[in-house]
Amino acid sequence: MSHMHNIWMRLKDDFQLSIITLVGLCSLIGITPYTVYRLLEGNMLVGLVDAFIVCSTALAVLYAWKTGNTLRPGQFLAVVYSMGTFLVATKLGVNGLFWFYTLILFNFFVVPPLQSAVATFCSLLAICAYGYLNPEAVFESHYQMTSFIVTCLIASFFAFVFAYRGRRQRLQLVELATLDPLTLVGNRRAMDSELEIALGEHQRYGTRFGILVLDLDLFKDVNDCHGHKAGDRILIDFTGIIKQSCRQSDRLFRMGGEEFVLLLPKLSRSGLEKAARHVRTSVAEQLKSPGGPVTVSIGGCMLDQHPSVDAWMHEADICLYQAKEGGRNQYVISPQHELAHEPQQCPEPIAVAPGQG
CATH class of the missing domain: 3.30.70.270 (Reverse transcriptase/Diguanylate cyclase domain)
Incomplete structure (x- = not known):
């Protein structure tokens, strides 16, 4: 009971740790069935990519809990998820593009906003370059690719604004909770x-x-x-x-x-x-x-x-x-x-x- 209470208090007090833990649970519940299905269907590359994402997420969550460092696991997962989403999209075509919207939200939650914007932009640039060089492999037309780029950039913009404002407000709340207002030393x-x-x-x-x-x-x-x-x-x-x-x-x-x-x-x-x-x-x-x-x-x-x-x-x-x-x-x-x-x-x-x- 005491152990569960300590876990709950850490999740309650550490926003980034709670987000990474939630991502781990969502990855286990949401991606694992896809992994099993694709491996059974013989789609080995996509199945192995999904399995790698699940295992990487589990390791990152364990590292965050053990060390208390949430920045490095977040950066690691942002890179893994960006690469994984790109590979899945290249193999599944237009059906794999939907994962980019999940990637946008994920990146802006687990790493600082500027780093999130860079990771997301690199992923979009990579998939669009691949689609342009391989017509109909991912996008059915240039119009579809343009629509995809515009909607992703709009979603990224709103996610960036939300993440930036949320991060600043959390930092301000931490300061109010831990700093003496007169001397600005710890309270x-x-x-x-x-x-x-x-x-x-x-x-x-x-x-x-x-x-x-x-x-x-x-x-x-x-x-x-x-x-x-x-x-x-x-x-x-x-x-x-x-x-x-x-x-x-x-x-x-x-x-x-x-x-x-x-x-x-x-x-x-x-x-x-x-x-x-x-x-x-x-x-x-x-x-x-x-x-x-x-x-x-x-x-x-x-x-x-x-x-x-x-x-x-x-x-x-x-x-x-x-x-x-x-x-x-x-x-x-x-x-x-x-x-x-x-x-x-x-x-x-x-x-x-x-x-x-």
Whole structure:
């Protein structure tokens, strides 16, 4: 039951994966009977082409589910279906041309609109060139070929417009769902997802991750004395400073208010401490408010043997609390340890005062 729920959630959350999966089911149900029929009738080439399309679709769907990458399987299927439709049309003549309308819809659903337009145009160009060089092999007349080209181009145009608009709207919805509207960094939803992915990578491949929980010091005083507009400006400037201070692979999220989380992949505990020192120094030197400099307190923790994201975050939060209690404008990094089975207990941290950073 849990496995079926996970499958349903992946289909619900990943539009492209759901489309490729649907294409796989339609291919199995719709093309397989044609494959069997044509092989029994002795039409071996068309039957083998249909069988290849079905098998290729199944492999592409499995690859998409296993890796989470839907672009490459979509591109692969667009090429396979375009070539297969061309071959079927050359062998079945006018009866095979109807598959081009299905191909148009398919291409514009599984790959980006521009790539879809190129694949579809190449298929149409190939079948028209073949029909022109082989009179009556595919088209009964030039008038029929012209009508076919015009109707396919009109269908492609409308499919392109629909796919382009739909793709832009999906991207906008993803941004609204995963980005903080003020700072344009990841929000709490995006953070939860990324931390779960990090935990999975660590458990499967041993990839090391660290997190820094960042909290601006005395931020409420800024809002109270200078207004929320000044506070918003500080939050925007703060995220800009953090991005400049980090690697391209590091991910910044806003948990809420003035609290942020920085996810750092592929580094050691000493690297996490170095990153915390650099962030603290950069903020202290560069972040200004109408009332003067603004500082940040930081709690850090390596993923290591933590059994869950909650345990990982809990230890980092305790370190942040100790940095605040220690006088602010400093970082506290949890020392490396062998086991972290009890998230309610945080090992005695190493605190670094401002003068030591």
